[in-house]
Amino acid sequence: MTYAIKVNKNTHSVDVDGDTPLLWVLRDVLGMTGTKFGCGMALCGACTVHVDGVATRSCITPIDSIGTSEITTIEGIGATAAGAKIQKAWLDREVVQCGYCQSGQIMSASALLASNPHPTDADIDDAMSGNICRCGTYVRIREALKQAAQSTGQGG
């Protein structure tokens, strides 16, 4: 069946089974490989995208559940205010190591910051504990999130 989905403000038409996870539509059908596969069971967060601004695990989100929702991926997150701040903070704090999980980390962090400009440590734990980083960059993820939140506070 054919589905029209809106990704980063562009509409794409894809012909796949309705139960196909959004992750594979993005990566294999549309060629947007910034969103990563980690577990296929919403256990690691590597595949996180935004569906209408909400952090969502694309590996268990069937394409037929998307409807007219707006999908934002790592390729488009820099165009949002929160996403741009998070990306900058990630660079400033040198968060990244192997980097494979970082698309998902950035998507979760951007969603947090957009909905909560001044997250506490507990808020960060809640929003980010679904994202595994095998390189263990957690110390810097926390620092970078706080830096991005500070820049929000300064009127940004």
Next chain:
Amino acid sequence: MILDHRASPTLGSDRSSSLDGLSRRRFVQAGAAAGGGLMLSLNLPFAHGAAEAAEAAGFAPNAFIRIDVDGQIVLTMPYVEMGQGTYTSIPMLIAEELEVDLKQVQLEHAPPNEKLYGNPLLGGIQATGNSNAMRASWQPLRQAGATARTMLVSAAAKRWNVDPASCHAQSGEVRHAPTGRRTKYGELAADAARMPVPDNVALKRPEDFKLIGTPAKRLDTPAKVNGTAVYGIDVRPPGVKIATLAQSPVFGGRVKSVDDAAAKAVKGVRQIVRLDDAVAVVADHMGAAKKGLAGLKIEWDDGPHAKLNTDDIVGELEQATLNPGAVAQNIGNVEQAMAGAVTKVDATYQVPFLAHATMEPMNCTVHVRRDGCEVWVGNQVLARAQATAAQTTGLPLDKVVVHNHLIGGGFGRRLEVDGITRAVEIAKHVDGPVKVVWTREEDIQHDMYRPCFFDRLFAGLDEKGKPVAWNHRFAGSSIIARWAPPLFNNGVDPDTTEGAIDLVYALPNMHVEYLRVEPRGIPTAFWRSVGPSHNVFVTESFMDELAAAAKQDAVAYRLALLEKTPRAKAVLALATEKAGWGQPLPQRVGRGVSVQFVFATYMAQVAEVEVSKDGAVRVRRVVCAVDCGTVVNPDTVQAQIQSAINFGITAALHGEITLKDGRVEQANFDTYQMLRINEAPAIEVHIVQSREPPGGMGEAGTSAIVPAVTNAIFAATGKRLRKLPIDTSALKQPA
């Protein structure tokens, strides 16, 4: 940052005549590069006394620096980036000596060629591992940079007809201060190529370093925060199909029968490939491939390991340690010393099999054609990748092209090529390119695992509590014996024993034996910090036991044994001071310490751990002091330690792979758990200033944290944990 995977640089008119006059000690050659620039070829010196043999075999360069006529500096090097910062720290060495900005150095990854790019610290195998990229490069790459600088200065001096000593290099130019003349390197490169290669070049003094020792921004980061970085799993050659697979759930089993009717009916499924011990579903996208895989009905012949359980393997190891093993180290006379000991302590320890669980699951893309084979993969051993593709296809080596990509986590997993072999086996049946992607379940259940070990120790203390005898015997798999057989000698190898021998402590009588016992039905492989990941847990826990038996403070006890290893003593003193060792803590909170010398780096850690009433363990804070010699990129050192600590805590708290009826019981991140941000401790890293050569940084933090945590649990609860992972049920507070 530009990564270029072009073919090996060709030496335009390498002045081979100069080979005859080569000093035996010289490991840099120079000549003209194709295109008119200056080309330097380096021979990274071999370690472990193999230097003479290597030199006798003639000059064999394995890294190249090219200065193009447009001023671009290109480094071709054999190491791969997997998050450890190598793509940044190695170019820093060249940039420092060449007096150029770091961003002027462009990196080309070396294509597979074991003869050219073999890693001298890994027995000449083209590999990135064992935390040694910086250790192997430190001297020769700076020397090459200095050689190029000297030749550029000579070329300028000759052009200006002035004394080279009156010229100097700065900011990518040679300058003559007295006359104010200056010329860019690019304009001098062709002339420099005709200059004699200096026999001796002066390396910059540490106090003159501009880059080394300063935090440099990682060059690979920007692409990793905007989704454009290309990992192996991201490649998309035109027409590529996606495959996923089921391999025999029992190692050594075979496919008995396959009913693929339901799989073939899935929209987007193109083909089912049946191999001897695996079945793959080839589809338009991974969603269809996974759905097809779920629809397969496969009957397996489980083979000889059908009834194997982990307890059987541990039992065999335990049994093995009742007999003598190969002697890994002997100092003094343990037997005699034991006879005179006042206190005797003995213990057994055990560590489990561990999976790597790299965030990027195993994958490999292959296109097999009748006359050639192309492979796209992120791997730590490119020459082996090429060799297995050649062997599996039956093609000559030169018909196999391997494109290397960023690695989404290595930790030793990608020092193996089993996934590449498998992908080529599948691709042989597929018309066009196919990307074989393992599900997470397949990745965890068909890993090659950090071996399980069983250890038996005893020690004797004198009347003051000092250890007068130390005896350690352990059994388990040797990765080296399979992976680099020449390094396995007389029953021992340098990796499996690292952290068990050459301890930092003054132990007058010490005896260490190793028994190589390869487990049945489960493959083993390197895993971050390898030998030390097992040995340091055992030795530093046992040292803690000795301190407790002597009724002494764990730090004071260790310090008294470190008189002959001042660098170890210094890191221990620093870590404990910064951690506030000895300051009071609440009930069921404790501090534990460890100190080690592995990967040529001294490190001490203090973990502060809280044990709840129900036995749950939380590592609250870790303080690490490190002396890794000269620090090239301090930010990378800090990042690697933070990373390694979280990696080690994951293993200590959660990590265990078990077999039941030959099958790995863990499958995904619900049953094989990773440390998450809410469990991650605050980490402080204190770096000791040093001018010693750099030590390895990628792994040391992992081995040091584990005993620091278990020792802290002992301090908090009085329970000594001798088996990993931590058994929280043993830590419950009695009602």
